[in-house]
Amino acid sequence: MTKVTLIRGDGIGPEVVSAAMETLAAAGASVEWEEVRAGLAMHKASGEALPEDVLASIGRTRICLKGPVTTPVGGGFSSINVALRKQFELYANLRPVKNMPGVASRFEGVDLVIIRENTEGLYSGLEHEVAPGVVESLKIATEKACTRIARFAFEYAANNGRKKVTAIHKANIMKLTDGLFLRCARDAAKDYSDIIYDEAIVDNASMQLVMNPHQYDVLLLENLYGDILSDLCAGLVGGLGLVAGANLGENHAIFEAVHGSAPDIAGQGIANPTAVLLASIMLLRYIGQAESADRVQAALRKVYSEHRALTRDVGGSASTREFTAAVIAALK
Numbered sequence: 585m586t587k588v589t590l591i592r593g594d595g596i597g598p599e600v601v602s603a604a605m606e607t608l609a610a611a612g613a614s615v616e617w618e619e620v621r622a623g624l625a626m627h628k629a630s631g632e633a634l635p636e637d638v639l640a641s642i643g644r645t646r647i648c649l650k651g652p653v654t655t656p657v658g659g660g661f662s663s664i665n666v667a668l669r670k671q672f673e674l675y676a677n678l679r680p681v682k683n684m685p686g687v688a689s690r691f692e693g694v695d696l697v698i699i700r701e702n703t704e705g706l707y708s709g710l711e712h713e714v715a716p717g718v719v720e721s722l723k724i725a726t727e728k729a730c731t732r733i734a735r736f737a738f739e740y741a742a743n744n745g746r747k748k749v750t751a752i753h754k755a756n757i758m759k760l761t762d763g764l765f766l767r768c769a770r771d772a773a774k775d776y777s778d779i780i781y782d783e784a785i786v787d788n789a790s791m792q793l794v795m796n797p798h799q800y801d802v803l804l805l806e807n808l809y810g811d812i813l814s815d816l817c818a819g820l821v822g823g824l825g826l827v828a829g830a831n832l833g834e835n836h837a838i839f840e841a842v843h844g845s846a847p848d849i850a851g852q853g854i855a856n857p858t859a860v861l862l863a864s865i866m867l868l869r870y871i872g873q874a875e876s877a878d879r880v881q882a883a884l885r886k887v888y889s890e891h892r893a894l895t896r897d898v899g900g901s902a903s904t905r906e907f908t909a910a911v912i913a914a915l916k
């Protein structure tokens with residue numbers, strides 16, 4: 585049994601996380617959940633959004649499955665996601681973006697991997713008021729973090745049969761910060777001669793992605809561009825319900841859906857648990873339970889390709905429970 589910290593999260597989080605737990609149990613995954621609470625509901629209940637026992641649990645288990653948490657806009661407590669990434673130095677955010685069979689989307693055959701720097705850039709939280717009516721936000725880039733994420737991207741490409749890494753930047757304007765990011769990417773590229781390296785300016789890359797996503801393979805991005813373009817890429821394959829991400833550090837890993845807590849549909853039992861299931865599949869592979877991961881993956885693809893019991897966001901009419909039951913029934 586591998587102990588894994590579990591955070592159900594806010595909004596649709598508890599609904600989709602329960603679906604994943606049931607499916608993993610039915611697939612024979614050998615996981616013992618250590619459940620802790622974080623997020624808006626926890627903040628309302630206890631005054632703390634990210635209590636100490638959450639950090640202690642992840643520190644101990646080193647692995648976490650996390651449902652989405654609500655972050656107040658423009659005030660309130662700081663992002664739990666950003667805090668967790670910083671606390672455990674989860675410097676790499678890995679998001680595979682691939683079509684699901686049978687889901688109508690803008691493009692077929694999309695197979696991209698987004699690798700986002702997760703610890704600095706404009707997410708450093710260094711914002712202040714310079715004078716009334718004037719505020720400042722600092723974008724931080726360090727050689728250490730830029731090199732670490734660039735090497736991660738090339739290593740990932742080399743180990744996963746990927747052919748090309750494209751660094752996305754705005755170094756024409758942000759000559760120092762994005763300039764450093766590019767320099768580190770170019771340096772890393774020199775050690776991976778089998779992998780094609782190229783670069784694209786973020787505005788052009790956004791247009792290229794919606795015109796012809798097939799030209800890209802692995803995308804290497806700093807924090808903000810990675811955040812924005814990963815949602816854009818989710819839109820290429822059918823939406824946020826279908827993309828998962830891993831936050832990876834040297835010693836700890838947190839797996840989650842890319843989507844948020846979806847307050848507009850929370851409590852209605854209609855959320856799509858696919859993204860958190862895909863996150864669970866990544867988690868199972870990470871802890872060496874490839875067999876269970878393969879079973880869940882095959883069941884998911886079967887349910888999608890037969891267009892059975894799909895949820896509304898992907899053109900069906902099934903509830904979260906009906907979809908989950910179909911995936912469990914499709915497990916071999």
Ligand code: NAI
Nearest residue numbers: 652653654655824825842843844845846848849855856897
């Ligand atoms: P969102 O991803 O929660 O929702 C965007 C749209 O996609 C909504 O219409 C929602 O109904 C739909 N959607 C999302 N996931 C779905 C699913 N599994 N099945 C069916 N439809 C789904 O983004 P939004 O509304 O911008 O953010 C809501 C809250 O979530 C905010 O407080 C935000 O800070 C938080 N958030 C948390 C994240 C995390 O914990 N990793 C990531 C992104 C946002």
